[in-house]
Amino acid sequence: MNTPRDKALLIEKVANAWRPKDRQRVAYHPNWYDLADDERIEAFSATELQRKLEAAMDPEGLSTTAHAVLARIREAG
């Protein structure tokens, strides 16, 4: 079982837009599997808030999710 501190740190890690590269399937964050169901829901909410802040701070209005997708598009192109 995670301590409250461990839990908070794992949730914060999963809120990063970084995901492993895998062309064969949807690649989950490795620490997503370490979270309990309620912690995954907290990670979803933290990510949602984080992306809204990121988009507001970005000159183009894009979150790190959108930038990550654009990077994948440009890598493939």
Place this chain on the structure above:
Amino acid sequence: MIELDQYLPAIAAGDSQVFGLWMASAEPILRDSLRRFASQIDAEAVLQEALLRIWQVAPRFEPDGKPNGLLRFGFRVTRNLAISELRRQKKQSPVDPGQIAETLESEVKPPDPLLRRVIERCRELLPKKPAQAIEARLHSAGRLPDETLAQQLGMRTNTFLQNITRARKLLVDCLQKNGVELFQGERV
């Protein structure tokens, strides 16, 4: 409600910068559609893959004449990918497909100019370490894991993560003090 299909011709022609404009408004709605799956799938990973598939299919997409056709299509792509992920994990879908149209009509919004103005001032007020951590995440744009970002800043990973959490809380507090509410229910 704004009409995101204004971007469709350029997206179909392969203009990824315009797809970015489309994502700026579409991403929150598509993410919200994954809320009910959040305990069962990695919504961030599924959303990125769904956005990539929408881009790949956009040149062949044919609008049906109703508003936000590409977004409604994207909704189905996202939902189907989530359900496919559940099947891969042998889990049952928690989603009612009948909710899709209602959500679309109520939530397509342009970026909030007040939020953009206020957040710049709030960001300048952040203490050094939280400001560095959040800047590193922004600059990385999903390219690097937190361990690498922390190393680049000379921080332990746990310290880096605590600084991200602190930065987010300080930004939200500052925005609230300046009359900006990010969501109707608070999520920090």
